[in-house]
Amino acid sequence: MRVRTRAGLGAIATSVATVLLASTASAAPAPGAPGAGDPYYPGAGNGGYDVAHYDIRLTYQPATDQLAGTTTILATTTQELSSFNLDFGLKVNSVRVNNAPAKFANDPKDPSELVVTPAAPLAANQPITVAVNYADTPSKVAIDGVTAWKKTPDGALAVDEPQSAEWWYPSNDHPTDKATFDVSVEVPDAVSALSNGTLVSKTKHRAGWTRWNWRSTNPQATYLSSLEVGNFEVHQATTPDGKPFVTAYGADLGPSLDAAKASVERTPEVNEFLASKFGPYPFEAEGGVVTTGIRFSLEDQTRPVYGARNFAAGSNTTLIAHENAHQWFGDNVSLGRWSDIWLNEGFASYAEYLWSEHEGEGTTGELTQYLYDSHAAGDAFWQVLPGAPGADKQFDGAVYDRGGMALQALRTAVGDDAFFTTLKTWQQVKKGGHAVIPEFIALAEKISGKPLYDLFQTWLFTKGKPAAGPNGTAAKTAASARSAAAPSAPKSLPQILANHEALARG
Template identity: 70%
Template sequence: MRLPTRAATGAVATGLATVLLATTASAAPAPGDPGLGDPYYPGAGNGGYDVAHYDIRLTYQPDTDRLAGTTTILATTTQELSSFNLDFGLKVDSVRVNNQPAQFAKDPDDFTELVVTPRKPLAKNQFVTVVVTYADVPSKITIDGYQAWKKTPTGALGVDQPTIAEWWYPSNDHPTDKATFDISVEVPDDVSALSNGTLVRKTKQRKDWTRWNWRSTEPMATYLAFIAVGDYEVLQSETPSGQPFVTAYDPLLGPSLPAAKASIERSPEVVEFLEGYFGPYPFEAQGGIATTGLGFALENQTRSVYDAAFFRSGTNMSVVVHENAHQWFGDSVALGAWSDIWLNEGFATYAEFLWSEYAGEGTADELAQYIYELYPADDEFWQVLPGDPGPENQFHAAVYDRGALAAHALRKAVGDEAFFAILRTWLEKKEDGHGTIPEFVKLAERISGQQLDEVFDTWLFTEGKPAESPNGTPATARAAAAAQPESYPEIRFTHEQLAAGE
């Protein structure tokens, strides 16, 4: 505010008081922003409040794909609100705010924006309880031409990224607004309902139906919450550290079922291995689910979900390493914006390099050299920038593979001691929160004591094939296959979106 020019001190004070009073008097509750301004998805998330907890209570009928439920949201306002938005695509029956019925309507320009108007405006820093009841058929809902909910022969999968919540619960759907979760799903007795965290209880309230109650006590991004309903073989045990270890397998995996078990059942070993590089495992439970009809793997917090195709050729430890590495990079430390996707995928892919060294199936140097020589200079691969790929290339192979090369280039530039100190410090300081690429670069330069613009610009932000590999080796004319370690084919197929026919 620019102060008035007055000769007398008293006049200045009087004028300032008048301005402040006028400003206060004119302030009024306003609608919360319908989006958080993410550079890739400006409408994702909502302004004006911060969610602390979601209590999601559902009943799901596999035969009809009908989902009915009540979601209770515990939040705190960050401004005075006359109304606020929730991200949600299903039909809503009612909304209550602080125990009073509230008006609600879908935004006519974006039906996934549920606009809620409380009976009374909400004050800043006010604790708020929002209760939304709803029922619909998620498989009939298309958002921006996309269908994320997957109906399966015996149930459904509420699993996807960058968004899935809109198909099964109302939320503030952006990774920067994490919350804890209770997820309770009632299903027929002949199917199971899997989700995140710890299975705290299974209950029966009526004949032929069972309710599965899951709890996640660590903050979680909305897209990482999931449900998987179906005819699964569910295994429950404990890890060597005493954490609940829940895995589930779709019998439709057929001949791939033993390979899936031989891979996913080793998850605690993988977690223990990664703790040596990344620090303590950040969550309260572990596990994994192998299913059909997904088409990718996804790092749902505490319990990743894998498509059967990853195990078609036998065991695939690389994909298990990749998704468990995300428990640190992506889950514990979420994205500040979806343009920061390299922080997720680059380091999850690099974890595969570390495991390959541990397993004696190729060093990080060998894998980095292979990827560098695999793609010729005129390949589209080198035109995608891992540091800012754009929403259309957010899950392009370059984000994974060139992203891993960027991690290896950083390691070679600063040395092992500084490199792993950077990773551990980043994960410790940002635990339960989110981070951006500029923040990571700043930390890397502080810990290493080096100016690293050239490394990050070359591997993350410059189109074209670098003149040298991260190992400092120029490209050669030899066939890429000549440099291929035996384990590399399985690494190539860990990308979240499986190539057709793989």
């Protein structure tokens, strides 16, 4: 080894310092990425900052569909920024960053990308405050040919998946950047304004108008934030364990109103049962909203929104179990990429089967076996991969049904103790965050002590009907299928199957 003199080492140190200074000086602040890198939705989310909190303060006039107000974003930079993007499609009046006016413009290639250029570059790892003032008619705004804002005769709904925030507040719109929320919306006295979390207060500052103030204190993905304005029958109560329980029913539900109430009002009971399987309910409030303004249902955090058509044939607590199971799988533990949608929908579908078993309407084994036997080997159903369905098949029935069967297959392989320990541990280790499918597989292998690659490969990532069903029984041959009587559906299966169209995005 060559020994250097003190003078030589000093010269080297000076040289290195000069290089480092030159390197630092040449590293100019750069724009934040215009997307979070999602394989299905490259433009969703943004880079360069992490949001901690959204304060959304709006006024909405149902008669004209005019929405106006200011959203204040509290965030932290993750790099030096010369500019950054917000996902937003409405007309912006002004933007301030750290109280200084900032330049802003929509990306001409993507009108939903609002590019913000602060008066001075932003240092890395620093808190920032971004205030965006805006006013527009959301129902007239289309992004990629879609308008997720739903104008109704007496109000509007901001309820959709995978994106809906762009039509009512600027955001970093991807599940990997969750935040807490304050949502304050002023509406005419004749209508209600519902959102997530706890109703902190209702206030009046001028004649004819009421401001509804909601607060969500747990990390929440942007697509799980919601706003429902309209003529609702609103109920406020408390769950047996002391949480606020707010439900609302559209005034136009007609003969479905009682069936909707008979379902949604049982939410605390359903959640108590789900908690016995998945671990403690993860949020500060419970509830539900039923409306004719949508055909699907969606698991908006703490307060799912249900399309009224789901109750046309009577009560439907399997749907309540599905959407509230998402409070654990999808809301508490969110997907890391939209290609990981099985982590949401497969588990919520399996919760339906668990609830049906609890209600004495068919065991999980009966339900999943019936689904397996109901699809012939050549059905297109078996060509959709729950673990990688593609953006165009992301909400296909196979993601729900085959996804639920995959969990029954896992339960069959590892046994009840390891299966339910895995579900509860998943909630503990990923609480408030996001995850991808390989992480769940690794956890299931660790807890069960069994190699599970082949099982998941078969059920989630291989086209074609698995040779063995979810309960380990071999698929029926053509000859035996002809000679055997058609399988009889467990009592709740017709309702479960009917739900899937309604569950198209939830």
